[in-house]
Amino acid sequence: MSPDSDAPGSVRSAAELNERIRSLWLRAGGSLSTQERAEYELLVVEWAAAIRGEVVTAA
Numbered sequence: 001m002s003p004d005s006d007a008p009g010s011v012r013s014a015a016e017l018n019e020r021i022r023s024l025w026l027r028a029g030g031s032l033s034t035q036e037r038a039e040y041e042l043l044v045v046e047w048a049a050a051i052r053g054e055v056v057t058a059a
Contacts, residue, residue, distance in 0.1 A: 013050060014047055014051045017047035025040075049052060
């Protein structure tokens with residue numbers, strides 16, 4: 001993930017994760033690099049767990 005990501009063990013809300021996903025796509029201009037794709041996938045998994053109400057720690 002990017003260097004400005006939260007420290008391991010932090011818990012993020014679905015809203016915060018959604019904002020990070022949107023921001024990632026905006027920064028990437030609609031085409032994700034390999035590194036951005038990996039970050040996106042982690043964020044989506046964490047977001048999905050957050051909307052189900054599960055507590056998930058940041059990767």
